[in-house]
Amino acid sequence: MKRRIAAVIAALILSAPAAEAYLKLGTRIGDNFVPLHWAAFPIRYFVTNRDAAGVTAPQLQQAVAGALTTWSAVPNVSISSQFVGFTGASPVTGDGMTVIGFQNRPDLDRTLGATSFTIDSVTGEVIESDIFLNSVFPWSVTPGGEAGRQDVESIALHELGHLLGLGHSAIGETELFGGGRRVLGAETVMFPIAFPAGTLNRALRADDIAGLSDIYGNDQFRSSTGSITGRVTKNGAGVLGAHVVAFNPETGKLVGGFSLTADGTFTIAGLDPGLHVLRAEPLDDGDVGSFLNPAQPVDVDFKAALFDRLVAVPRGGTAAAVEVKVTPK
Amino acid sequence: MRRALVIVLLLAVPAALRATVLIPIEFRELVTISSTIVHGRVVDVRADWVDGRRAIDTFLTIAADEYYKGGPGDTVVVRVPGGQMGRYRTILVGAPEFQLGDEVVLFLRGNPSTGAFIVGLSQGAYRVAPDRTGRRVVTSPILMGKSADQTQPIVRGDPARVPLAVDQFRDVVKRVMAGGAAR
């Protein structure tokens, strides 16, 4: 397969926007963690010319296009994409092309879909990015969903969020049932667990919009929104890996963040100006690795807690720093 | 028009590439469908070309301290998607990453001699690390209902769900294998 280098390196930029506000995808280059960020658009992508049970390749392409349109419609961000054509290439090969397609992965029989990157570990250049949807599962593109089948556009919307650089969001709850586990509710498309087959999740929520805007937002976004920063502490010490959610009682929006340092510091950005409720909780309901590096000493030994002060978020600025105190279980 | 994908050196978040959509596994099922359950340490990490040199996977060698299920030998080989060959690194977002010396409990399927797969991509990978008191604990709590036929919300911060010491974790696995209660 002819290999095309589809990416070039631009200047390294050392300044940061509202950094660390969301989980962003990145990798370690030397001693640095380098986030992934598309600097030029449109994103040119191919679709593997391979059907899956219930969905043809052209139907997949239309669903992908729909999902990309959803991300592109976020206000105050300018991202775009271009469908180049169908290809025989699989979506996880090192051919220099961004390919999206079905692939039969029985070894990954619990994975509906995944995004992969090939990176030059010396320069940090991303050579390609691919998305596969696992054809061991039954799929559907029916507008209203189809019982027993996963919705292509919903899963594509999630994976394309990763392609654009977003990590997972933890704004969701699950339950155990009949020897399995399922999503009870989620207020994000970037929750790592899919809704049960047949359920649609095609609409972006406030958390998704804030996350994308944090990476690609323009000056209008940054001047019209604000952020909350602070620490999560337990017995005076910082808590690493706490999930913190800001809730706006006027709008009903939920936007989340994580404490990503040993001193418990967190930042939640992209918030509408106004008063917010803060809530901190541990990531003790499953795979910490879905969100954070499990090699880090993530603390899950505390109870969920609501902060005792309403936090005033300014327009174009950051609220006064807060300390959310949690108690051990 | 060339598209430019740029790595921007920011105040990067210390998060590995952890991102995919999963069908979650309840712990009983994890124990049941695994052909090998091993507690041990990573003693070798080696990437290699696979699928006709079209992808890179990493092959881990785990020196077994104890097998909870199965038991092919002193070591077991585990294959995870992604890895680095020369200067090129392939990352399947959501695949677990390991380093030499990591202490783990792995739930595996497939051939443990040539490359078993971790069940559920990362769901079958549990890390062992010292807690603040120095006690070696399995860092992710077990998610398991009181019984297989009950519906039970998973409540974050549940005081009953705490990281277990390695030997306690093993005991839970053994009880599940024997068809007993969770705790």
Next chain:
Amino acid sequence: MTSCARQSLLLSVMLAMASPALAQSRAEISGGVTWTGGFDAGGTDATLSRGAAGATPLTLFSTSSRVRPAVGASGRVAFFVTPQLAVEGSLEYSRPSLETAFSNDFEQATGTQATIGIASYLFGGSALYHFGGARLVPFVSAGGGWLRQLDQDRVNVVDGPELHAGGGVKYRLSSSFGLRVEAGVSSREKTVSFEDKRRTVPVVSGGVTYRF
């Protein structure tokens, strides 16, 4: 000071100075304590979508907010157009608190409520009509104003017009000094709250007057 408040004060001064008849009217200043009633500030549930069309969202937690009653200070300057009719400019300051109570948390999170202080400024103008000229003088009043509220971090501002009406009694202690008590209602188009709607609250005030 907002332009509306400046206009109210300027109008009061102009009324006092413009007419030869007014040049002989008396002025009165007063100051005292004000109590403003609280009100329901709205309640919203933090919810998670269940995905299925038409399904009831999952409640993560519920909130119910209230602005607490507050005691503040007030100052007034009045000019008597006639012996009975006076026009008055006023400024009231108070520090109510907005309290959000939590309930129904999916994970029984600790914490029962969150609060924030509010700095409240009301610039107003009123017309007062006094009955009788004896030591005890009942009066009725009505007018409007501009309410400005800031959260304690002075980050977010809420501005809006206000209308009020009420009545009270003045008691003359001497030719110059007196006491004043009154009660009424204040209707505010905008307030610090989580629901955008007009609110009407009771107001009670008392203080001393000085006439010159």
